[in-house]
Amino acid sequence: MWKRKEDEYIPPAEPAPSPSYTPAAPAPPRPSEPVRSEPTYASHSNEVATIGKSVVVKGELSGSEDLIVDGEVEGSITLRGQSLTVGPNGRVRANIEARNVIIHGRVDGNIHASDRVDLRKSATLSGDIATARISIEDGAFFKGGIDIQKPEPGPKIESKPQASAAAAPPPAPISTQGTLLETKKA
DSSP, X not given: OOOOOSSOOOOXXXXXXXXXXXXXXXXXXXXXXXXXXXXXXXXXOSOEEEEOTTOEEEEEXXXXXXXXXXXXXXXXXXXXXXXXXXXXXXXXXXXXXXXXEEESSEEESOEEEEEEEEEOTTOEEESOEEESEEEEOTTOEEESXXXXXXXXXXXXXXXXXXXXXXXXXXXXXOOOSOOSOOOOOO
């Protein structure tokens, strides 16, 4: 068999460092849930509508759930309070109004997002953006203007004055006997 040479230096084996974090194995999918082969892009809502690669829509789109466009849309898209994701195969020629807009594909039109616009590295956008927050990844193409808007403030909560006004000390009297600045007479 193999012979070991006595003259060779063999370094001692070092013990492998023990990892401080061991990731848990992913749970297998439950039988009642279908396994998704395509990635999902919008993840903030349970209800998501999808326009597939081979679908072409011309007209006005509006809805009350998140939307993923991986096909073609021409017209206008209005999703107030929802998210719109244009997938890598998506081609949109429309003005867009939504809470969040994430672009992986191509968009020709103006975008008004009440919260955020994300242009990913594969995105191509020709149009103006009006939003509170924006993220443009390195490699994305953008031609247009950006209008950063302050987020809409929530309802103000007014604090009521304490009812124990009788226990509060009275305000100090104001003295009117002298002034801090006196004018010099010339």
